[in-house]
Amino acid sequence: MVDVNNFESIQIGLASPDKIRSWSRGEVKKPETINYRTLKPEKDGLFCERIFGPTKDYECSCGKYKRVHYKGIVCDRCGVEVTKSSVRRERMGHLELAAPVTHIWYFKGIPSRMGLILDMSPRSLEEIIYFASYVVTDAGDTPLEEKQLLTEREYRQYRHKYGTDFQADIGAEGVRTLLKNLDIQAEIDELKELLQTATGQKRSRAIRRLDILDAFNDSNNKPEWMILDVIPIIPPELRPMVQLEGGRFATSDLNDLYRRVINRNNRLKRLLDLNAPHIIVQNEKRMLQEAVDALVDNGRRGRAVTGPGNRPLKSLSHMLKGKQGRFRQNLLGKRVDYSGRSVIVVGPKLKMYQCGLPKEMALELFKPFVMRELVEREIANNIKNAKRKVERMDESVWNVLEDVIREHPVLLNRAPTLHRLGIQAFEPVLVEGKAIQLHPLACEAYNADFDGDQMAVHVPLSDEAQAEARILMLGAQNILNPKDGKPVVTPSQDMVLGNYYLTMEDDGKLGEGSRFSSVSEAIQAYQTGYVHLHTRVAVQTADLPHKPFTDEQRKQYLVTTVGKLIFNEIMPDEFPYLNEPSQVNLEEKTPDKYFLDYGTDIPKVISEMPLVKPFGKKDLGNIIAQVFKDFQVTETSKMLDRMKNLGYKYSTISGITVGIADISALEEKPVILEKAHAKVDKINATHRRGLITEDERYAKVIEVWNQAKDDIQEALKTSLDRKNNIFMMSDSGARGNISNFTQLAGMRGLMAAPSGEIMELPITSNFREGLSVLEMFISTHGARKGMTDTALKTADSGYLTRRLVDVAQDVIIREEDCGTKQGLTARAIKVGNEVIEPLIDRIIGRYARVTVRHPETDEVIVRENEIITEDKGRQIVDAGIEEVTIRSVFSCNTQHGVCKHCYGRNLATGREVEVGEAVGTIAAQSIGEPGTQLTMRTFHTGGVAGDDITQGLPRVQEIFEARHPKGQATITEVSGEVADITEKAEERTKVVTIKGEVDTRSYEIPINARMKVEVGDRIERGDPLNEGSIDPKELLAVSDAEKLKNYLLQEVQYAYRSQGVEIGDKHVEVMVRQMLRKVRVQDPGDTDILPGTMIDLHEFKEQNKKALMSGGQPATARLVLLGITKASLETDSFLSAASFQETTRVLTDAAIRGKTDNLIGLKENVIIGKNIPAGTGMGIYSNIEPKSVGVVSENVYSINDQSEAIDAIEDIEED
Template sequence: MSARNTTEFDAIGIRLASPERIREWSFGEVKKPETINYRTLRPERDGLFCERIFGTTKDWECYCGKFKSIRYKGVICDRCGVEVTHSKVRRERMGHVELAAPVAHIWYYRSVPSRMGLLLNMTVNQLKSILYYEKYVVIEGADSGRERGELIDEDEFYEFLDEYGDKFIAMIGGDAVKELLGTIEIDTEIRDIRQKIQEKTKISDRRILKRLEVLESLKESGNRPEWMMLDVCPVIPPELRPMVQLDGGRFATSDLNDLYRRVINRNNRLKRLLALKAPEIIVRNEKRMLQESVDALFDNSRRKRSVKGKGNRPLKSLSDMLKGKTGRFRQNLLGKRVDYSGRSVIVIGPHLKMHQMGLPKKMALELFKPFIMKRLVDLELAPNIKSAKKKVEQEEKEVFEALDEVIKEHPVLLNRAPTLHRLGIQGFIPVLVEGKAIKLHPLVCHAFNADFDGDQMAIHVPLSPRAQLEAWMLMLAPHNLLNPANGSPIVGPSQDMVLGLFLVTSQFDGDKGEGKYFGSLDEVRYAIDKGVVGLRSRISVLHDDKLIQTTPGRMFFNAILPDGYEYVNQTVNDKVMNRIIAESYDRFGAPATVIMLDEMKQLGFHFATRFAPSIAVSDIKVSPRKKSYIDSANKEVESVNKAHRSGVITNEERYKKVIDIWTKTNEQITDSMMEELKKDQEGYNPIWVMADSGARGSKQQIRQLAGMRGLMAKPSGDIIELAIRSNFREGLGVLEFFISTHGARKGLADTALKTADAGYLTRRLVDIAQDCIITLEDCGTSDGIDLEAVKDGDKVIISLGDRVFGRTVASDVVDPVSKDVVIQANTMVTREMIARINGLGIDKVHVRSPLTCTQRHGICGKCYGMDLARLKTVELGEATGIIAAQSIGQPGTQLTMRTFHVGGVATNVKIKESEHKLGYQAIIDEVAGSMVKNRDGDQVFVTRGNLKLTRISQIMEVDKIMNLRVEPGQSVLAGEIIAGGYDGQEKQITSQNGGTVEIEGNQLYFREESSVIPLKVGTVLRVGAGDFTAAGQVLAEFDPHNDLVLADEKGTVSFHDLEEGKNLRRDDQGQFRVIEFRQAKLTPRIVIGKMEYHLPVNSILSVKDKDKVEAGDILFKISLESEKARDITGGLPRVEELFEARRPKDACTLAEVDGQVEDNNEIVKEKRILYLVPEDPDLERVKVSIPVQQRLRVRDGDTVKQGEQLDEGGFDPHDILRVRGIHALHDYLITEIQEVYRLQGVHISEKHIEVIVR
């Protein structure tokens, strides 16, 4: 290890060292295991700290003291043999140990795949049995019939030895492996393998390819295989494995010294045994122990039984020193501790401006010390740096004056761990404060995810002018108002500020001075000071020359909004406030918004103090109707249990129904409780005000206080059917308390385990996306993806405008009615355009996307669109991949914490509806699927069907319309005039929502958007094609808990391959259920006439053998998965699964072509064979095989579209890509990932997901 300039290098490599190389590095052999003489405390000669080998411990002095002083530099003492030099050499000089037997390097034989094993064509266990002296390996087989490299045991070895004498050679231990490795001809081996690969078309054995890889890399690097066996063991410099004396005379030593000591002891003992010609068995045992000790030295954690030190702690070996988060690389080389930094607890600083933070004087002195010292010298207050330092340490008066000068306009960076996204570090201008805590501006807490319950923050000082400039221009808090994940404001009032603003802008009927008139804000202020008028009373004021009705509080609030912002005449809650901030940023820019935010903060705190709301137990109002709701729920549960006992329903159905009943009851109680709270104290019940304003608390939390605590989840995620009927106001019973502990513990355990997962997810995302950088302004592609509004049924969750915001339009957006171009291609969608897109009723927009960008490296600016953190076109060089990874990973970590706060209450449990209803009028266009009439005379579906319907509005009678201005088939926009009058009244009639005009008979109506309701088997239809349906009318009824299979025709049931005791089991209620039976090959099915119905595992039979059935009777049912409490535990792994595109356990099969299903009840090797007959007669029919236990979604004669599911199961992303193409895959991944985050109420811009998916 020559002392070259080690600071300049590009990379570090790890490679094999030959024994010669190790001896070349070494300055001498370590022969004794001793370290330090306990009397003289000097290193022992030839020991692990020997000065002759590793260099002197005292600068410029030899061991015996004959030569002292720098003038003897380089002299080697003739008495003690120590060179006179720096003591620093003890950090770089290495030693070595000559091993008495060759030893395998653990990295090369124990790692997977074992490199030695690949070279010798052996498994790890075979290698181990040679190295640990269990089996012999044949070197020369003579005529024994044994090949070179074969393993034989001891008895065989002696047999062959007697028979063939010296011709037969077999060896054992490290020598044997070294011999085998030494004779490998690398070039010849590579040639042979390549020839083999050319002869075989398909390589079945992956090991051959791996072996080729290892051989080729050995050839390239010029290393020899036998170097994997060590004859010499290197000893690292003593200063890197120090030994220090503690108080009390004991020594603390590095674990490596213990490990080296074991190696040397065993090696010396082995040498002695060999010299004494000890019996083979003893020598072997010693060699095995030597191998073990060298293994432990190199990599202790890789062995099954690692070597333990004091207190049963595994010792840290050489590999452990480098490995993982606390190893050399990640801890010391990539992450160093920083000078000019400090950390302290944070407290709130309500008086600070947005760009300021309060810096304790003590910290400021330490952080800015060198700056202050220079300043003192410049001002000639101190003669030199040394005395300046003294002054600073004594905290003299002039020091603080210099400090004030120094920190002026010198930004500092604040960071709160964990830094999950880029807003976790922001710049501020320091303001000196007393005390020892950092003061933080209350509005930036959300970005740091900080609160004041003892959080700590770190502070860093940027030193160079360039660093300071960057902190000023890019990192200063007022420049970071928006969340890069979705472009919405991340700074905004919270908690007490929201409460204050909500109270001051609300209106209180009968407040003092109601109905008075004022000319200006100043008059109102004066009246308030004099106590003539209340802050919440309704008054009339001149505003912009118009008389408006408002309240004094609202006037104060409007006074802080930027000039030109419309008068906000409503009660302001957190949603309104966020809207105001976003609009202000859009219209007036960041500086005006920052001023407004600071004023909002002042106002909020001021009025929260003025109104001083308080909270008491008496404010928690329990609904008087709670008891009646609970009684009726208990009755329902009892009747469900009775039905189960008499065998009408299965246990799963009973469980699900009970959960439905309690969920419904909980909703009723919650609603009635919220009503009570709202009415209480004239609408100013403190709890209601807190929740309504959005300051703190949610419906869920108030429900636990005053409603009923509801259903709890078990640690497994299943829901406990015993609901907790009490709330915290009434107090829980003993059993209820016990059930609650489940959830509380689950919350804590989840938080501990999942935070690490979320952090790891972010790291992996960063790892794959870090090269996604904006490298070009426009790649010029017109390709893109189609976006449409996200709907759940017919409810719009995210409007089209919101989805395309900040994207570049790929092709012109055209008004569907007038065909005018609304937005030209290659234009970025801004906030103003959103309303136009939503208003025009456009179905979908074709936008550019990172997925379709043609740029090879990175992404182009147009495909990426807007930089959401600045709402401007993204700049070249922006690290979009990392921003995307942070935006997805950061909520992941937040979501984990969320479980912990709710305390395990099963939220998100949906009530299972058993009817299809619509909230609007509609016309049924078409009913698809095959139906039969059942015993009750109702139409039921025997296959899956669809109900196509169109929403309609404004039904009018044609003969009452005066002066009709539209004709059938015409498209009308919302607000367009359609007639001059109606029913004798001459008044212009406008269209409410727009749509297409239809006239049928005497009725005129507007058709709006169409939708399709999928219907499952067994659905009873209550309407027909062409029917008009009213809002709330039942269209169809179905069983929400089971999938049913019905008889297509009347006939007699006959069971095939169903045998009780084998694949049929009878439960306590006398119901038969199909179970898995592996012994015999049975394909259980029910046959009626020509129809065969296959029974999947877990089917519950509703008929018996030889029963007579009518068409539409239930033959068997399959219970659907019961709802689990969905929390983030389900969320994060789901996100990972999607990003990694894993294949689900039982993936469904997709139809490869459009066509008709042909099912001939063919079964081959536990798989059902279906055929798809394409519509195109020239194409061949496609054969599909589906595992027998999977439930089919189609049956003989159904028509399917390409990409449709043929059986039940999860989607495999690979199949979607293959069958439906890249756009479908994109839609699937984004919808699924967004679904996870949306459940938790987190909004992430889709482009981030696209960047990662790319």
């Protein structure tokens, strides 16, 4: 066997007949499989033990030699080698064909490879191969031409006329003769000459032919190997036959297909031996050809061969293709042992790094560890005894299990795994029952809830796997979301509500204005009922020594509530005392307005102070982010656990609940509705008099009702008591929002019809009053549409993620700095006047490409190639700077990846990215995972000025697939000034004239399009004239790549951010860069590239470098924008492309070219079973020897305090 990890690359090519014979262990001569009585394989049949190896370990067929003692002996009676039965998975056989046949992939694929090589049409080839026409292989001195087709009748006439002066042949033999006679080099020279003069169709066909001929010339493949003389037979264990209950057999379809080929081949041999009539032999040859076609790719030509129940049989091609094929089912995803699954329930008492594992499940998962430990502790005498104890669940087992699982993390996974946080590591805690307990804060990352969700558990076995799980995957480590760098473990629901209730303030509560000398005294006063949780009291600041107050503040009273004192106790020391949900309070200090001097009339001052808003969900998220920034992971996860406990405790104490009494009737509602009805009547009257069109009437009616609903919503907001339970739930961000409340207490409003357009009859009732029958029915459309939308969206979003992962899976951080001199000019992304993404969000965590100076003082804020931190980012924005040139993935020069400087900070850790990080996969997951939150609909703006604008998920797909967008905008091809805009009423268009620097251009635009330019505006090439989406390929043609990249980035950000989803720019940059990797060569100069071929940008630069070094002319090319599907299939790795889509086409092409896969990406390495070249699998991390560096005393560090830990270790060494 090959040593699995001992090769750098893998090559594919055409197999010559001799090669196929050299693989084989013997010829299969009979179609039989196994003997029906003895159930042993038939000799020389498809399962023959002599060819493929013994069916039982170390036992020959006749039973003469048994046991491993005889290993390697070939039995003299039955001829079977005594060896392991697993050789039946690797040994191949072969079948010698009585007549050659063509390989259907090379003849039928698009384009037909055989057709291109021979310069014949696929139809002509089909006639020859399937015995309909003869082909002239050598014309001799006759007037016939080579490759001329002759019908049976013409062939007989010419034979009669010219005798043996010419050679003609039929079937695969004829094609083989033509292929053998082909002089590839001469053809190539001829085609190169033709290219000098040819144009149009002729030229493009010549280029395609030249491409294929070059491929055969450069690889060691011979064209005649596309014709098969001998067929390989795959090992029997890969096409098994198993006995079912009741004595019947289930067999792989391949056995049926092989059997048909062998039967027909044997019959043909017999007919040839008998000198059967010519026509019978030809028919048999055609049937053999069809049988081989069905074996290789059933259904590719003609009707598929079917098995019982008219089911098409699965051929060799089907074994590779699709989700159930070899690549995706068995190589990219495998079933693993040491895993289990169960329903999840909430584990509110767990720590951030723990999960509850059912005892029985844990025992089964950790069985080998427990057994070893039982033997080592001498509780069991041997492994067998230990196994028995475990299976019987002996009393002695449980203590051992407790010790075994201590500090042995397990992985928890919830399907669908949309991003890397869908698999995290936790330390197991044994629990009774059969359900896995999950920490409530881990739910958001998994998108899990406890309504019956299931999760899978996996056990990392080796020490390395355990170390990786603990260091990289522990639940307590994954605080930030890789897509935007914001905390993913924010409290939700009850936890939010409890903390909101805890930090509320109220007027005139029991004991308002009381003074306390210490925190404990204030809490005691609350516990004894002297003050309320929400009472505003004054506490001496001196009793809070750990908080960063100013010297002035330390001599004063702090006005706060008992609830806030309790809330602040969970915060780390040195973190500012939180008295209000403001950024200043979070980052710097408690504002001075909450401090009172000694001797002040405290109750009076407090009663005049305005109430402060409590801390809602967003504020808690900001607090977590700030704590993470200041104190790193360990402290944050401890604080999160404390926040969770506090939330649960006080949401229970608050007793907040929902009853019908919480929904009060709105007095203004009848008045608002009356006014709306009056307006609608007026609009309808205007329409009846013919003053407005139907479309305008509809749009106005819709507008009136929307306005009425908004008015009711506003009235509700003002009338709502801040202590209303439902208000508190929605205001805190725990559950629900104002529009839910509007539907409960106001009106439901307008509904959409099944067609997607809005019905003009609104639902004026609300849920408290109850709906009429008609209203009930109208609202069901929306509900039904919602359900179907969600189902479709999930599939669409998953497929988008799959394509994104595929195109970017080989993008890995490969080096420190690529040394590029280019960058990206970052400004705030705006649509109209609305800021979609502010400048600060775009530059934080990126390296500056050029030094940034203060525009007034000229002092340096950030140096070139220095990372822009939050503080520096704020300084830049405060200085009024509107654009910064940053290092960007767009302009990175690293091949097969990105460098650290161009990527910047890793959003998941908040620190600089490490070499080896698989940033392509992270980018794909970050863009794909929120896909399900985007809308599916293309909105109908309805009425007058509107064409449908695509939004949400369809828009994201449109951008990444580089399709012609719906509602396309016209762009200008010249830079200049808008000279004139005139309307042509009869043609219903507007004509925009642009006076450029060199020439003047006019563009016709539909009359109802919304214009983006006016007369006198100055515009640049590629700017849109009207509203709509720009076609990216058009933009690339008229403008430069820089403008296209910025446009694509802006559009993706708009699609996501308009739906409230934030994604880091760098993820989109990684994707867009992958779409712009190829160039199309226009003039090859003195390089070896063919004109019109698509080639990788790096390879193009290399070829040009070679040409220039040898004093030749470089090639010229244009950048090509590929959609992600196309880009995935154009990758250098044939394994990655074949496992993505169009498997047969990719493999056909790769085999002809003799392609080599250098195993650079992740998928290729997973497929062949090597470690992936990312993360700890990178070369730089392997072969690290552990060494002792002294003992660290007292302090225990988390992995994120590495630098401190290293300093501490150095101190020890010095001691």
